[in-house]
Amino acid sequence: MAKLDILEFPDPRLRTKAEPVTVFDGALRHLVADMLETMYAAPGVGLAATQVNVHRQVLVADMSDEHDQPLVLVNPCILESDGTQVFQEGCLSFPGLFADVERAMRVKVSAQDIDGKPFEVEAEGPLAVCMQHEMDHLIGKLFVDHLSTLKRTMLLKRMEKKRRQSA
Ligand code: GNR
Numbered sequence: 001m002a003k004l005d006i007l008e009f010p011d012p013r014l015r016t017k018a019e020p021v022t023v024f025d026g027a028l029r030h031l032v033a034d035m036l037e038t039m040y041a042a043p044g045v046g047l048a049a050t051q052v053n054v055h056r057q058v059l060v061a062d063m064s065d066e067h068d069q070p071l072v073l074v075n076p077c078i079l080e081s082d083g084t085q086v087f088q089e090g091c092l093s094f095p096g097l098f099a100d101v102e103r104a105m106r107v108k109v110s111a112q113d114i115d116g117k118p119f120e121v122e123a124e125g126p127l128a129v130c131m132q133h134e135m136d137h138l139i140g141k142l143f144v145d146h147l148s149t150l151k152r153t154m155l156l157k158r159m160e161k162k163r164r165q166s167a
């Protein structure tokens with residue numbers, strides 16, 4: 001396994017739309033193992049392949065304290081969503097940036113596992129936030145895109161200032 005580099009905003013590659021996975025082979029297993037290692041090391045609760053510059057529809061997540069409940073979703077698709085929640089989000093591609101984002105409270109997602117077998121998963125609360133955040137990455141969408149222009153500009157300026165100070 002290897003830890004992968006995570007692309008950081010404003011890298012334009014974060015805007016790439018991922019292609020569906022069609023081949024469920026050793027290379028996919030390898031990618032997923034590396035993504036899990038990268039997510040746990042970061043540390044983060046989710047990671048989309050887009051963030052490690054692989055433009056395939058693959059995401060991993062693990063909200064457990066023990067880091068022992070990895071979720072792997074290949075070709076995920078939201079079947080149903082309802083309700084709303086506001087949750088303070090962060091993103092490994094935006095170090096040090098946090099903002100409240102409104103998303104669906106519940107989602108029902110269809111996906112394939114690492115062997116290509118279809119399954120469905122229903123999530124609510126923080127896990128639902130995480131899945132929506134990761135699925136956004138796979139279409140090149142970032143959590144700051146959900147903010148008002150004013151708020152986004154302010155937060156990105158603040159992040160840029162911090163980055164300059166620590167450089
Ligand atoms: O580690 C992460 N934490 C997090 C917190 C609140 C809402 C979403 C997330 S996902 C983020 C990891 C990441 O950037 N995934 O793309």
Ligand code: NI
Pocket residue numbers: 090091092093133137
């Ligand atoms: Ni993210």
